[in-house]
Amino acid sequence: MLKAHLRDCLATLGRLWRDKINTLLIAAVIGITLALPAGLHVLVQNLSAVSYSWEGSLQASLFLKDSVNETRGRQLAQELGRRASQVQYISREQSLAEFRALSGFGEALDLLADNPLPAVIVITPKAQQTPQQVDQWLEELGRLPEVELAKMDQKWLQRLYAILDIVQRSVLMIAALLGLAVIVTVGNTIRLDIENRRDEIVVMKLIGAPDGFIRRPFLYTGFWYGLAGGVIAWIFVRGALLAISLPARRLAGLYESSFTLTGLSFSASLLVLGGGLLLGVAGSAWTVSRHLSRIEPT
Amino acid sequence: MGEAISFHEVGHRYPSGHETLSQVSFALAQGEMAFLTGHSGAGKSTLLKLIACLVRPTRGQVVINGQNTGTLKRRQIPAFRQDIGLIFQNFNLLYDRSVFDNVALPLVIRGFDHDEMGRRVRAALDAVGLLGREKVLPITLSGGEQQRVGIARAIVTKPALLLADEPTGNLDPTMAREIMQIFRRFNEAGVSVLVATHAVDLIQQLPYRILNLAQGRLTSERPVGHHA
Numbered sequence: 001m002l003k004a005h006l007r008d009c010l011a012t013l014g015r016l017w018r019d020k021i022n023t024l025l026i027a028a029v030i031g032i033t034l035a036l037p038a039g040l041h042v043l044v045q046n047l048s049a050v051s052y053s054w055e056g057s058l059q060a061s062l063f064l065k066d067s068v069n070e071t072r073g074r075q076l077a078q079e080l081g082r083r084a085s086q087v088q089y090i091s092r093e094q095s096l097a098e099f100r101a102l103s104g105f106g107e108a109l110d111l112l113a114d115n116p117l118p119a120v121i122v123i124t125p126k127a128q129q130t131p132q133q134v135d136q137w138l139e140e141l142g143r144l145p146e147v148e149l150a151k152m153d154q155k156w157l158q159r160l161y162a163i164l165d166i167v168q169r170s171v172l173m174i175a176a177l178l179g180l181a182v183i184v185t186v187g188n189t190i191r192l193d194i195e196n197r198r199d200e201i202v203v204m205k206l207i208g209a210p211d212g213f214i215r216r217p218f219l220y221t222g223f224w225y226g227l228a229g230g231v232i233a234w235i236f237v238r239g240a241l242l243a244i245s246l247p248a249r250r251l252a253g254l255y256e257s258s259f260t261l262t263g264l265s266f267s268a269s270l271l272v273l274g275g276g277l278l279l280g281v282a283g284s285a286w287t288v289s290r291h292l293s294r295i296e297p298t
Numbered sequence: 299m300g301e302a303i304s305f306h307e308v309g310h311r312y313p314s315g316h317e318t319l320s321q322v323s324f325a326l327a328q329g330e331m332a333f334l335t336g337h338s339g340a341g342k343s344t345l346l347k348l349i350a351c352l353v354r355p356t357r358g359q360v361v362i363n364g365q366n367t368g369t370l371k372r373r374q375i376p377a378f379r380q381d382i383g384l385i386f387q388n389f390n391l392l393y394d395r396s397v398f399d400n401v402a403l404p405l406v407i408r409g410f411d412h413d414e415m416g417r418r419v420r421a422a423l424d425a426v427g428l429l430g431r432e433k434v435l436p437i438t439l440s441g442g443e444q445q446r447v448g449i450a451r452a453i454v455t456k457p458a459l460l461l462a463d464e465p466t467g468n469l470d471p472t473m474a475r476e477i478m479q480i481f482r483r484f485n486e487a488g489v490s491v492l493v494a495t496h497a498v499d500l501i502q503q504l505p506y507r508i509l510n511l512a513q514g515r516l517t518s519e520r521p522v523g524h525h526a
Contacts (some may be wrong), residue, residue: 004409207348207451209407210380269380297352 003066005216012220026189026225030276031232033182038237038264038272044168046085046261051160058157062121063149066092071117075216076146077121083137086124118148131250133295179279182229186222186283189285193221194291211292218288237264237272262289301325302363302459302490303349309346309357316343321516322358326492328458331485333501334494336511342494345511346463349492350382351375363458380408383452383489387464389444390453391436397423398432400448408455423448426480442473449480455488460484462493466500474500 016023062080064073070091077089090098100106109116123141125134135158142150151160194201206213221258245261252259264272304328310319319341326332336342339489347353351367360367363381370378391400401422405415422431426446436444445465461482466474474497480492482504485491495501501508510518 001409005412199390200392203392204403204407205376206352206379206386206390207404207407208376208382208385209403210376211373213376213407 004213005285008216009220009223010218013224015217016221016224023225026273027228028187028234029183029185030225030280031236032227033178033185034233034272034276034279035236035240037171037178038233038268039240040167040171040174041268041284042237042241042262042264044164044171046166047164049262050257050259051157052212053235058134059153059200060123060125060134060141060201061151061153062141062144063147063151064119064121064146066118067118068146072146073119073121076144080121080123080141083126084123086127088122090120090122092119095120096172179275180194182226182276182279183283185287186280186289187287189225190218190221190287191291194218194287194295197247198295201292201295204296215288217293218292219284222280222282222284223277224280226277226283227273229280230276233276234269234272300328300364302328302330303492304361305348305358306361307358308348308355308360310341310348310353311356314387317514319348319511322511322514322516324516326490328490329485329488330507331491332479332509333504334492334509334511335496335498335501338496340511341514342496342511343463346461346492348492349461350384351378352396372421375452377447380404380455381457381459383455383457383460384459385445385448385452385465387467389436389448389468390506391447393435393437393445396433396435397428397439397447399449400436401454404451404455418454419450422454423447425453425483427452432435440473441469442476445469445477446447446474449477453484458490460489460491460524462495463489464507465493466495466497471500478504 044117048169064076068076073091074089075086081087092115096109096115099117100109122256129137135152138152174210241261241263248259248261305322305326308319309317310503311317312422322341322345334342344353348355348367349362351362351370354368362378365378367378371381389432391404398419401419402415405418410418420429420430423432426449428443428446428450430500431439431443436447445468449465460481465481466477469477478493478500481491493501509516
């Protein structure tokens with residue numbers, strides 16, 4: 001049985017090889033179809049990597065009410081510290097001193113009778129918290145009686161996360177649609193193959209070939225198309241990465257970042273190849289199940 | 299001795315209502331050879347299709363090698379057909395494969411190993427006088443040779459029953475006689491053979507039973523007169 005599979009597998013490869021140009025064209029169509037989601041995946045991955053490198057600087061500020069004294073403020077900071085990676089209490093006096101030192105408006109402040117600056121608790125959320133969790137937490141904190149206002153710094157980073165989330169889901173949807181396209185492409189190719197070999201199939205059935213025997217070469221045709229498409233997709237993505245890695249490094253250099261483009265990981269490469277292969281087999285199985293049983297000797 | 303083929307009150311009617319066979323009863327003993335004659339449209343092909351389970355009887359029973367075709371399930375049909383050697387008027391060869399590959403096909407289906415396959419294919423080609431032509435493509439052969447390839451493919455699995463549907467219909471008289479001789483040799487080796495043909499002049503002098511079909515009925519077991 002295994003031997004029969006191996007023989008069909010190789011015989012199918014031989015048949016496809018004899019028709020190189022056609023096979024290559026079909027594999028290229030599948031390759032392009034697979035390269036698109038794979039490329040987008042790499043893009044999103046790299047954007048995520050960029051944004052995560054800023055994550056350490058994601059901070060929230062809790063502006064406390066003036067009625068909250070320093071003891072209570074420090075106590076609150078300590079309580080919150082358990083749920084954050086870092087908290088810092090900045091008293092009203094510290095705020096004032098900092099402002100005086102940094103802003104250059106020190107003399108103007110002297111004109112005021114009271115210190116207008118609130119006490120602040122600066123919170124760095126734990127890294128494993130998702131932006132949504134941080135948001136939710138911040139909302140809770142905003143409702144605390146001691147807190148006047150809870151505000152996320154670097155709002156834009158959150159927006160970037162939200163956008164990335166949308167893009168990530170879009171990539172999944174695009175991948176699903178294009179996967180369907182691969183199934184249809186392979187299915188249609190094999191449908192034509194079945195039509196062209198109708199006489200052969202009839203003869204096979206006449207001399208008592210079981211369905212499985214007749215089906216196998218077509219399934220392996222789909223297998224090879226899918227695998228070849230996966231390989232081509234992988235080459236496309238690698239090529240594209242190679243082409244943009246230099247400008248990407250230059251751009252990173254302008255931001256004084258040591259960021260380098262990450263390519264397709266080993267597991268992602270396997271996914272492209274394995275995905276192509278599975279879609280190829282799925283496409284052929286779908287067609288074969290629909291068309292082969294309709295061909296009967298009369 | 300058992301029966302290779304047994305028809306009992308068999309009728310066949312297409313869904314359109316057209317009746318091709320009615321009340322056909324006959325038996326072919328194991329190791330017997332017989333001819334099936336009749337005008338085109340008399341039901342010869344349908345009768346052979348009933349034997350190969352290409353169509354099912356709408357009435358009566360068809361029993362082949364002890365197996366009632368009416369009770370065969372769809373997935374049992376391939377294995378059932380493997381026990382019958384089928385030979386066709388148009389040869390039904392695969393023209394993109396060599397003679398060897400054509401004859402080996404039934405063995406490939408059964409998963410024979412390479413050496414045994416080679417031995418069997420050469421023996422079958424030897425039996426039809428085509429040894430040494432394994433590597434050529436069927437299209438380069440004459441009609442008679444192509445039919446002999448078809449016969450080699452039918453006998454390579456050593457079936458107990460050979461069915462031939464107008465095997466000489468596309469051949470000139472000399473080639474036709476050769477083909478009939480090949481069938482006789484297999485029959486002498488113990489194979490049951492049923493040949494449908496309208497080449498009555500070719501078979502009348504042969505010492506075999508002749509079943510004649512007319513308008514879907516078995517009219518006699520000897521042909522009536524000559525049909526040129």
